[in-house]
Amino acid sequence: xxxxxxxxxxxxxxxxxxxxxxxxxxxxxxxxxxxxxxxxxxxxxxxxxxxxxxxxxxxxxxxxxxxxxxxxxxxxxxxxxxxxxxxxxxxxxxxxxxxxxxxxxxxxxxxxxxxxxxxxxxxxxxxxxxxxxxxxxxxxxxxxxxxxxxxxxxxxxxxxxxxxxxxxxxxxxxxxxxxxxxxxxxxxxxxxxxxxx
Numbered sequence: 001x002x003x004x005x006x007x008x009x010x011x012x013x014x015x016x017x018x019x020x021x022x023x024x025x026x027x028x029x030x031x032x033x034x035x036x037x038x039x040x041x042x043x044x045x046x047x048x049x050x051x052x053x054x055x056x057x058x059x060x061x062x063x064x065x066x067x068x069x070x071x072x073x074x075x076x077x078x079x080x081x082x083x084x085x086x087x088x089x090x091x092x093x094x095x096x097x098x099x100x101x102x103x104x105x106x107x108x109x110x111x112x113x114x115x116x117x118x119x120x121x122x123x124x125x126x127x128x129x130x131x132x133x134x135x136x137x138x139x140x141x142x143x144x145x146x147x148x149x150x151x152x153x154x155x156x157x158x159x160x161x162x163x164x165x166x167x168x169x170x171x172x173x174x175x176x177x178x179x180x181x182x183x184x185x186x187x188x189x190x191x192x193x194x195x196x197x
Contacts, residue, residue, distance in 0.1 A: 013086045016095060020081075023099040024074045030106035031066050034113070035059045062113035066105050069129060073102060073136065076166075080140060084149045091149065094139040101132045140166050 036059070038052035077098075087095065108125040115121040143150050144159040 013084075016087045016092060017081055020077060020095060020099060021074075023102055024070060024077075027102050027105055028067055028070050031063045031070070031109055034106065034110045035063055058116050059110075059113040062109045062116075066109040069132075070102065070105060073132060076136065080143060083151050083154050084143055085151060086149060088147065088149060090142060090147070091139065094135065094142065098132065098135045098139060101128060101135060104128050105132075137166055 035056060038049075038056060040048070040052070044052075084091075105128060108121075108128045112118075112121045112125040141163065144154075144163060150159065
């Protein structure tokens, strides 16, 4: 076999895909582990059980919201992985930073579900999602325009069209006024659960 750097071999790309899939699946699994089942020290009635379930509602809503975000990031990551020939050093490091940020989603989800009215918790949650979106945009730009790693079958026109859609996601999400309906609904439900306790 010729003397080719390991990061240029197809096997190295498969290992990076396996690492990425592993981080995504662990992050998604950790989300559900943060939803704590209510415990009762004595016998309970149906009404007490429903009230106890309402106390877990903020965690459940945060889980669904974060799971969907992780799923969207994974679907896009997988789609890009199918149209590149390999990973080089820059792509590897960009991917590792992206995975680092993905692995922070369970922590920020737990934080915002514990403190749904806290500006700090909400801000940190939003910042982590925004950073994920930014690094995904940077990685796509590098693969589509800054390297020769994308398969030639993907035309420049297609790359530009996809780029416009990709870059508008984080811009519209975080600059849009008023906040997206899903976020508003999440915080209204959390406040409602707080008043039920």
